[in-house]
Amino acid sequence: MLVVDDEEDIHSVTSLMMLDLYYNSRPVQLLHAYSASEALSLLKSNPEVALILLDVVMESEHAGLELVHHIRSDLCYRNVRIVLRTGHPGLAPERSVMLEYDIDDYRAKTELTSDRMFSTVISSLRTFDKIMAYVREREAREKADQAAAAQRAAMAALEKRKADERRVELDAIAQHLEYTLLPNILDAAEQARLLCASVPSEGPAAPTAHILTIGETWEKVCEALNELLETLRDY
Structure with missing residues (x-):
């Protein structure tokens, strides 16, 4: 938890109120900053801070409000809870501040008794835990x-x-079929065709039905292989 205030007494009183305070079986640790610039530096080196008790009037009348802008917009710390504490509520009207700035609570310093401070801190830490669980x-x-x-x-x-x-395997098969097997079969088919063509169609030397069947079969085999080759090319 970070306490940001330019008054030493506020730091002392806050430390006294938080003395021996535990949350989820862990002691609540306090960091102290006495200006907005110091707070910004501490937050950069301690991004795990869960809660900021922030004064409004420090280096300037709106130093605390400007720090809220830096925390949310520049550092992009969206999860840390910010409770604004002011001893000059007239300089920072509660309604306008709650609407215009991304803070989680607004308290006048005079109303933060020990019990009220305890409730505010525990409630803020519990909300922070729920946010981090969701994150x-x-x-x-x-x-x-x-x-x-x-x-x-x-x-x-x-x-x-x-x-x-x-694809590589099929390409290899297609190449073997196209450049090795098919030419040999075509050559054999052509030889069978030439053999049939060289024999007279009639007489004792006429080709037998067996020879004619072989030629026709080779032609059908060639047609089937060509179809297979086209299929492999399109695959």
């Missing part, structure tokens, strides 16, 4: 979503690699 849950969901997306990407890459490997 951790959201981060866990985001990590889970990222892990799932990475797994899907890995599976897609694996499937693509397998498909590429199948």
